[in-house]
Amino acid sequence: MNAPLKLYWWAAKPNFGDAISRAIVARVSGREVAWGKPGQVDVFAIGSIMHVVRRSNRAPRADGRKPVVWGTGMLKPVQTDFLENVDVALLRGPISESLLGVSVPGYGDPGLLMSEVMDAPARQDRIGLIPHYAQLQDPAFRALVAAHPVLELIDVRGEALEVCRQIAACAHVVSSSLHGLIVADSFGVPNTWLNPEGIHASPALKFLDYAAGVERALPRPVELGDLPGMLAQLPTGALPYAAGVARSKGDLLQSFPAALKSVEESLE
Incomplete structure (x- = not known):
């Protein structure tokens, strides 16, 4: 896995909360991470960007790949017509889970891994x-x-x-x-x-x-x-x-897909 992992984060204005997504995904995956266009990325992580996930994944990708949604949240409810085209590994919280009508193994914002x-x-x-x-x-x-x-x-x-x-x-x-x-x-x-x-x-x-x-x-x-x-x-x-924070940190680490990790350098 020598190619950079493609990650989308909101970059329209300088904001540390969005910018730390790259550092955290790089640490967890053990791979180099580069910004990618929403329709081409491997991962969506930090951010209230579910509307972006939906907008860019309402249709299946030509290559059949599904981007991973890992710890992402939302600003308001979104339609769920994109869910079959993404792999939801984890969500920020149970409100996102309920609004999307999915089931996830835990909750957490990847920023907790800073x-x-x-x-x-x-x-x-x-x-x-x-x-x-x-x-x-x-x-x-x-x-x-x-x-x-x-x-x-x-x-x-x-x-x-x-x-x-x-x-x-x-x-x-x-x-x-x-x-x-x-x-x-x-x-x-x-x-x-x-x-x-x-x-x-x-x-x-x-x-x-x-x-x-x-x-x-x-x-x-x-x-x-x-x-x-x-x-x-x-x-x-x-x-x-503190126990809830620790549990979410563990859920985040456990839910990051092994297929996206560098075996030698990833964080377990």
């Missing part, structure tokens, strides 16, 4: 504030950081591995970016869901889907204006749903 790609840096006494890329121009975020030195603004448009290092070094993370929460979970960093209003037409589904997959009881997201009064009480201990 801790297998890089070592965790030393923790620091700071709280990471991670706006979704669609919110980065909101001056309220920078004003809040300027007023509270314990906060560090983490820009999701930065180099993907560096963004992950910043997250992993935090004592706590507050994020309206789904993968801000997921990467924090990967490294065991406690985290809080920040209101994602305005980032998508239906932003909550992907968060609830992921949380259900790791058995996390996810309360309503906090409002940015309420954050100053919460800073001193944000938890910094172990994740109460």
Whole structure:
């Protein structure tokens, strides 16, 4: 298997959550990974991209191959007229499973495996504030950081591995970016869901889907204006749903197809 594994990830705008897909699939497969057009790829992984999977696979491929869907999620329900043309190995969560009407052996977003790609840096006494890329121009975020030195603004448009290092070094993370929460979970960093209003037409589904997959009881997201009064009480201990995160990591590793791996270099 010398040819690169072809993977689709959303690349229209810089966003670390999509960019880490390549590093994680390369680590798990033991192969070089290259971006591919949706209709030509071997794998779909990280991202709320089920609509892309459907759009590019409503008809069978001429060569008969079926791309693998591994840990992918969705922004909203999609029609299921593509399922016979793909191999669904795993989904982000049970909501995706129910909406597609399929059965999968477990749940998990591949971003949970970021801790297998890089070592965790030393923790620091700071709280990471991670706006979704669609919110980065909101001056309220920078004003809040300027007023509270314990906060560090983490820009999701930065180099993907560096963004992950910043997250992993935090004592706590507050994020309206789904993968801000997921990467924090990967490294065991406690985290809080920040209101994602305005980032998508239906932003909550992907968060609830992921949380259900790791058995996390996810309360309503906090409002940015309420954050100053919460800073001193944000938890910094172990994740109460750590067992669910560990199970999802195992499910992700077990479900990645052996046929796509390099036997010598893959992660088991």
